[in-house]
Amino acid sequence: MAFYDFGISSEVLTxxxxxxxxxxxxxxxxxxxxxxxxxxVIAAMRDARVSEDCLLGTTGYGYNDRGREVLESVYARVFHxxxxxxRPLIACGTHALSIALAGNLRPGDELLSVSGRPxxxxxxxxxxRPSPGSLAEYGxxxxxxxxxxxxxFDLDAIRLAIGPKTRVVAIQRSRGYQVRPSLRIREIERAIxxxxxxxxxxxxxxxxxxxxxxxxxxxxxxxxDLVVGSLIKNPGGGLAPIGGYIAGTRECVGxxxxxxxxxxxxxEVGATLSVNRSFFQxxxxxxxxxxxxxxxxxxxxxxxxxLGFPADPGPDAFRTDIIQSVTLGSPERVLAFAKxxxxxxxxxxxxxxxxxxxxxxxxxxxxxxxxxxxxxxIELSADAPLRPPFAIYFQGGLTYPSAKLGILMTIENLRKExxxxxxxx
Ligand SMILES: *Cc1c(COP(=O)(O)O)cnc(C)c1O
Numbered sequence: 001m002a003f004y005d006f007g008i009s010s011e012v013l014t015x016x017x018x019x020x021x022x023x024x025x026x027x028x029x030x031x032x033x034x035x036x037x038x039x040x041v042i043a044a045m046r047d048a049r050v051s052e053d054c055l056l057g058t059t060g061y062g063y064n065d066r067g068r069e070v071l072e073s074v075y076a077r078v079f080h081x082x083x084x085x086x087r088p089l090i091a092c093g094t095h096a097l098s099i100a101l102a103g104n105l106r107p108g109d110e111l112l113s114v115s116g117r118p119x120x121x122x123x124x125x126x127x128x129r130p131s132p133g134s135l136a137e138y139g140x141x142x143x144x145x146x147x148x149x150x151x152x153f154d155l156d157a158i159r160l161a162i163g164p165k166t167r168v169v170a171i172q173r174s175r176g177y178q179v180r181p182s183l184r185i186r187e188i189e190r191a192i193x194x195x196x197x198x199x200x201x202x203x204x205x206x207x208x209x210x211x212x213x214x215x216x217x218x219x220x221x222x223x224x225d226l227v228v229g230s231l232i233k234n235p236g237g238g239l240a241p242i243g244g245y246i247a248g249t250r251e252c253v254g255x256x257x258x259x260x261x262x263x264x265x266x267x268e269v270g271a272t273l274s275v276n277r278s279f280f281q282x283x284x285x286x287x288x289x290x291x292x293x294x295x296x297x298x299x300x301x302x303x304x305x306x307l308g309f310p311a312d313p314g315p316d317a318f319r320t321d322i323i324q325s326v327t328l329g330s331p332e333r334v335l336a337f338a339k340x341x342x343x344x345x346x347x348x349x350x351x352x353x354x355x356x357x358x359x360x361x362x363x364x365x366x367x368x369x370x371x372x373x374x375x376x377x378i379e380l381s382a383d384a385p386l387r388p389p390f391a392i393y394f395q396g397g398l399t400y401p402s403a404k405l406g407i408l409m410t411i412e413n414l415r416k417e418x419x420x421x422x423x424x425x
Contacts, residue, residue, distance in 0.1 A: 034291035037213040044077035055277040062271030079220040079247035086245040093230030094121040096244030103259035107139035109167035116146040151181040153191040174210040174321035184320040189222035210321040213290040232376040237282030238398040296403025297324035308421040338368040340410030341382040345370020363387040
């Protein structure tokens with residue numbers, strides 16, 4: 001590696017080798033899951049009879065876009081749902097969640113989150129923070145049940161919170177950027193069963209961002225009515241240049257489609273231009289790309305724990321998403337870490353990330369990403385608000401070697417700048 005002049009010292013290289021040797025079993029388990037998910041995707045593509053013409057696109061209204069229809073059928077098969085909406089017209093994950101919610105709620109209905117505070121960007125969608133066009137402005141009320149202190153569902157409180165107005169029950173699988181564990185499929189299943197026991201016809205929506213292909217099952221396998229995510233995260237496989245998906249029951253997906261396009265149009269319009277190929281190919285690659293990101297996360301957790309920094313999840317923990325946080329304890333370390341990730345990137349490697357104010361955040365935030373698809377967090381990236389406890393969130397890596405290189409460069413930076421605890425490296 002030194003041959004390529006990444007500036008990584010032999011101490012760090014030796015440390016990396018030792019760290020990696022301890023991870024063989026974890027990596028084998030990740031590879032095995034990727035293999036199962038790879039076959040799931042190929043089987044779905046075979047069953048849906050994907051053909052070469054599906055890879056082409058349409059223009060204008062996009063009527064009879066066979067590629068789009070077959071792609072949506074592939075997603076429905078992968079997520080084991082009746083239907084799916086997978087479109088470049090969906091701008092991002094927040095947009096997908098917004099239309100899934102707005103399409104399935106009516107004035108007077110209540111939205112109940114049972115996994116606590118939702119992802120930041122949803123606060124304005126829902127109207128937790130007032131915003132023009134929020135669900136609140138359309139007469140949709142919101143309540144939430146927080147997770148218990150140990151990060152599990154508060155099933156008793158959920159039972160009590162469901163009322164006659166409760167229409168959509170939302171669950172967020174990934175921790176996002178919160179201090180709580182991500183919710184594994186088996187736990188989500190218990191929460192869904194609990195909701196169904198009280199209210200059979202509730203629409204259960206799972207925000208699946210960052211979770212796709214980490215486990216063998218997805219929320220559609222355990223009874224969710226709506227499964228929603230972003231294509232510039234796991235299921236886009238690094239190739240999708242834009243987009244989101246909503247998989248679920250025919251009725252719920254149809255309601256979301258009406259909100260995306262217009263009443264009377266629904267899923268029938270929406271040209272795919274020339275993205276179909278990247279959607280299909282990205283989904284095909286997604287299981288192994290997700291596995292690469294997971295290995296990078298596990299390697300980071302193991303390396304940083306050995307260096308004396310708390311990693312969450314720990315290297316041996318069960319995972320249900322690709323997010324890794326490391327508590328670095330000082331702003332200098334956060335900046336050195338971000339710089340390492342940036343400098344290891346294939347794009348914009350020469351840039352030095354700095355902390356700056358960001359809309360919606362109270363403290364300055366530093367972000368590192370040198371990505372082929374702007375902002376894609378399935379690619380190697382890291383972000384951190386500059387505030388105690390100075391934790392950095394790290395995710396992605398289209399290939400394991402690239403994720404590993406990023407981590408090594410973060411460690412080398414900390415070492416060079418004398419920011420590692422005494423006696424480590
Ligand atoms: C990323 C993410 C979103 C929003 O997706 P964007 O594409 O950034 O709009 C929503 N929920 C969770 C849990 C996420 O990780």
